[in-house]
Amino acid sequence: MSLDRRSFLKLAVTGALASPFGFDLAPAAAEAKRLKISRTTETRSICPYCSVSCGVIVHTRGDGKNTRRDVVHVEGDPDHPINLGTLCPKGATLKHYVMNDRRLTRVLHRPPGATEWAPMSWEEAVERIARRIKATRDAAFIEKDAEGRTVNRLESVAAIGGCTDTNELNWLFQKVARALGIVHLEQQSRI
Ligand code: SF4
Numbered sequence: 186m187s188l189d190r191r192s193f194l195k196l197a198v199t200g201a202l203a204s205p206f207g208f209d210l211a212p213a214a215a216e217a218k219r220l221k222i223s224r225t226t227e228t229r230s231i232c233p234y235c236s237v238s239c240g241v242i243v244h245t246r247g248d249g250k251n252t253r254r255d256v257v258h259v260e261g262d263p264d265h266p267i268n269l270g271t272l273c274p275k276g277a278t279l280k281h282y283v284m285n286d287r288r289l290t291r292v293l294h295r296p297p298g299a300t301e302w303a304p305m306s307w308e309e310a311v312e313r314i315a316r317r318i319k320a321t322r323d324a325a326f327i328e329k330d331a332e333g334r335t336v337n338r339l340e341s342v343a344a345i346g347g348c349t350d351t352n353e354l355n356w357l358f359q360k361v362a363r364a365l366g367i368v369h370l371e372q373q374s375r376i
Pocket residue numbers: 232233234235236237238239268271272273274275276277
């Protein structure tokens with residue numbers, strides 16, 4: 186059988202190599218997919234990109250001690266009620282969001298007037314945020330409105346939860362926010 190280069194590539198792309206060569210590549214392709222996720226740990230998670238909050242399964246390999254922990258594959262979770270295993274193109278590229286040299290994994294802080302960002306520890310960042318919230322609340326807490334009614338509210342701080350937060354985390358989040366008197370309280374899923 187004569188097969189020029191253009192025809193060969195065309196057949197390869199359409200997956201029609203089976204008939205001209207007399208063998209079926211489908212089992213090999215299926216095996217390659219199976220091998221890709223063999224010996225991986227499956228972790229259920231949620232796509233962080235938008236408020237749809239699709240369920241995903243993240244396949245990781247390596248224990249992070251003797252071997253590097255890598256995300257080798259991310260797929261839609263077929264048991265998740267929102268997306269039933271499907272992912273949009275953005276969600277389908279999640280692996281590259283995690284395994285990305287440009288991913289920001291530490292706190293960066295740019296002090297007032299500075300032109301460069303500087304690393305800051307999580308402890309320092311959390312303490313700084315807490316101090317800022319307290320200072321703002323102390324200065325701007327509204328105990329009574331213009332007609333003398335008790336309102337106990339803080340209008341100078343807003344709080345927003347992320348789409349990957351669970352119901353339980355959101356419940357805690359709004360409890361803390363309301364305890365501070367925050368009234369501008371939102372959740373990404375509603376945006
Ligand atoms: S997979 Fe797409 S639709 Fe689903 S949460 Fe991610 S970005 Fe949104």
